[in-house]
Amino acid sequence: MSFNSNLDTLYRQVIMDHYKNPRNRGVLNDSIVVDMNNPTCGDRIRLTMKVEDGKVDDAKFEGEGCSISMASASMMTQAIKGKDIETALNMSKIFSDMMQGNEYDDSIDLGDIEALQGVSKFPARIKCATLSWKALEKGVATDENAGDKS
Numbered sequence: 052m053s054f055n056s057n058l059d060t061l062y063r064q065v066i067m068d069h070y071k072n073p074r075n076r077g078v079l080n081d082s083i084v085v086d087m088n089n090p091t092c093g094d095r096i097r098l099t100m101k102v103e104d105g106k107v108d109d110a111k112f113e114g115e116g117c118s119i120s121m122a123s124a125s126m127m128t129q130a131i132k133g134k135d136i137e138t139a140l141n142m143s144k145i146f147s148d149m150m151q152g153n154e155y156d157d158s159i160d161l162g163d164i165e166a167l168q169g170v171s172k173f174p175a176r177i178k179c180a181t182l183s184w185k186a187l188e189k190g191v192a193t194d195e196n197a198g199d200k201s
C-alpha cells in the first residue's frame with residue numbers, strides 16, 4: 052500500500068470516528084444559537100456556543116446530515132473550544148483555503164481537521180464540510196452585534 056493510500060485510509064477512519072462518536076453533540080442553554088442549512092441537500096446544523104471575554108468557552112452542535120458535515124461539525128467544535136475568537140476565525144479561514152485547494156497557513160495545529168483535506172477534490176462535498184464553520188462565523192457576528200447593542 053502506498054503512503055498516500057495509507058494516509059487516505061487513516062483520514063477516512065478519523066472522519067468515520069467523528070461521525071459515529073461525535074464530540075460535543077447537544078445544545079447549550081443560555082448561549083448563542085445559530086441554525087444553518089446546506090441549500091443543496093437541505094441538511095441542517097444547530098450550533099450553540101458560549102463566548103466569554105473574547106474566548107469560546109463551550110460549543111455544541113446537533114443536526115442531520117451526511118458523514119462529512121457531521122464529522123466536520125464534531126471536529127470544528129473540538130478545535131474551537133477554549134480558543135479566542137480571533138484564533139477560531141483564523142482556523143475558519145485556513146479551513147476555507149484548504150477546501151478551495153489553496154495553500155493554507157500551517158502555523159496553527161488543526162488536529163483531526165487535517166483529515167478533511169481530501170474533500171477539496173470533491174466540489175459537491177465542500178459545502179458539507181464548511182457548513183459548521185459558516186455557523187461559527189455567523190455566531191461570532193451575532194455575538195459582536197449583540198455586544199454593540201448593550
Ligand code: FES
Binds near residue numbers: 119120
Ligand atoms: Fe447534505 Fe452533506 S449531503 S450536508
